Amino acid sequence: MVERRKPIWVKEAIEQVMGYKIRGEKELISIDDCDGRYLAEPLVADHDVPPFDRSPYDGFALRAEDTVQASRDNPLNIRVIDEIGAGQVSNKNVGHMEAVRIMTGAQIPIGADCVIMLELVQEEKSDDGTFIKIKRSLTPGENISFRGEDTIKGSPLINQGVLINPGIKALLATFGYSKVTVGKRPVIGVIATGSELLQPEDELVPGKIRNSNGFMIESQIIRAGGLYKRYGSFADDLEALQNAIETAMAECDVVITTGGVSVGDYDFLPEIYKRIGANLLFNKIAMRPGSVTSCGEKDGKLLFGLSGNPSACYIGFELFVRPIIRYWLRSERPFLRCLQGTLNIDFPKPNPFSRFVRSQLIYKDGKIYAEPVGLDKSGVVTSLAWADCLIVLPGGTRGFQQADQVDILLLDDQQGSEKPWQEAKLSKL
Structure with missing residues (x-):
């Protein structure tokens, strides 16, 4: 089953995969259940915010023209004719030298055009009523939150495909979305x-390792916004693996296998692509780690073959599977967001292919730095626990030095990018 493979560029592999991108279905769910889901429709304001002129402070609503002569040397007495709290509306019209005591959030009464804060006045009560003494002038509109100054009715607020976070949930409640239209999560x-795989609860024995890739990929699927369906671990048995893949292709929206994609005698995936009649998009990419990443398509569904090496598997998912999931969920920015930063340490390893280095962001002196974490080997798993970004080192180089400018792909970011980093032209390298 050994075969010769011709690598394609990372950019070409992404284009091949995204040629089969589709939008998933929508579903309507309760606002109580929408945390961590993705909006399937843009969020639009159904009313002005604020819906009326209101006070941002506890104080007194009055007319600015009545305060023109007020000063420390010439304090003015203004009669208080009413008092209202948030949610209340005064039935009094504010006239000459009159004021209404008002609480934060309450609607400005008719006739008033400004608010003076409570701590700036002296309140006095007498047989003639309640008065406030003010020692400064005000201008029309001072200390008023005007209707629509935050949002005008009909304004677009949040695009489709955006993760619902606490702030977006507040907007949903503000605009009366007791039911929320979200993207139906794809099932992966x-x-x-691999015959060498054990489960986490199994004792280690010579020649065996625990299956970390399956659990890692499941977690990546959740982070990307999808659901996973676990089909277990399979020994190096061609027929059993083929049956599992065919079952998964029938039941799921996308299928991922880990391992079995290189050129060894027990790497069955190339043969399975042929047996199930899948259209092979690619089976080698000019990248490190993960050069043996492969992808096939059958009836519009994608079957990804990711490396059995943990770091290579992880990076293959982020570059090729994640954007498919995010696009499914209607994101207009499905790719990893790229920043440009400074390499914090030397990286002397030569790069015949583009290299994606598990790294950490460092913020220092107002600048962005990144440095690799752990060993830069595809079989290393510990570095993944600390990585929050990938440094991109272009192929054809003899290594990089500290202070070189590099592209940095953000792993935990939710904003994303409209285009892959190569097309975003954020890098000068």
């Missing part, structure tokens, strides 16, 4: 291959 089938 996960199959781990």
